[in-house]
Amino acid sequence: MITGGIQGIGVDLVETHRMRDCIERWGARFVDRVFTRAEQAYCQIQAAPWVHYAARFAVKEAIAKACGTGIGGALGWLDMSVERDTVSGAPQVVFSAAMQRRLAQKGIQQVWISLSHTTHYAVGQAVLGGGHSVDQKEPAT
Numbered sequence: 001m002i003t004g005g006i007q008g009i010g011v012d013l014v015e016t017h018r019m020r021d022c023i024e025r026w027g028a029r030f031v032d033r034v035f036t037r038a039e040q041a042y043c044q045i046q047a048a049p050w051v052h053y054a055a056r057f058a059v060k061e062a063i064a065k066a067c068g069t070g071i072g073g074a075l076g077w078l079d080m081s082v083e084r085d086t087v088s089g090a091p092q093v094v095f096s097a098a099m100q101r102r103l104a105q106k107g108i109q110q111v112w113i114s115l116s117h118t119t120h121y122a123v124g125q126a127v128l129g130g131g132h133s134v135d136q137k138e139p140a141t
Contacts, residue, residue: 010065020050058124
């Protein structure tokens, strides 16, 4: 048994040109549905906003995968915001109050994220940590 172990891991990869296409086609209708005002403010001042939107989209998908819920009734796009820590500059996720309660009920105490992007791809990763015990099986020999 691991106490305080990993409760979930998720990863997602996004082609940045697809994010650019969505933004060009749907504009504010898409952006307002998927990204918080804080995320929009950060992305819009970048030279290639769609690349930064793609990275945040990937992180949100990774969190949904790590939670085991996907995006839907239990976890919405605007329940989480990928922002920069004001001290370190590292990416962090800020959850809505309702989502914080749902995570706490599942025993999730911490969420670590990482993101990276190039001209063509953006990747997001999430690791959920908590205080509940998780069974760990020995590897087969």
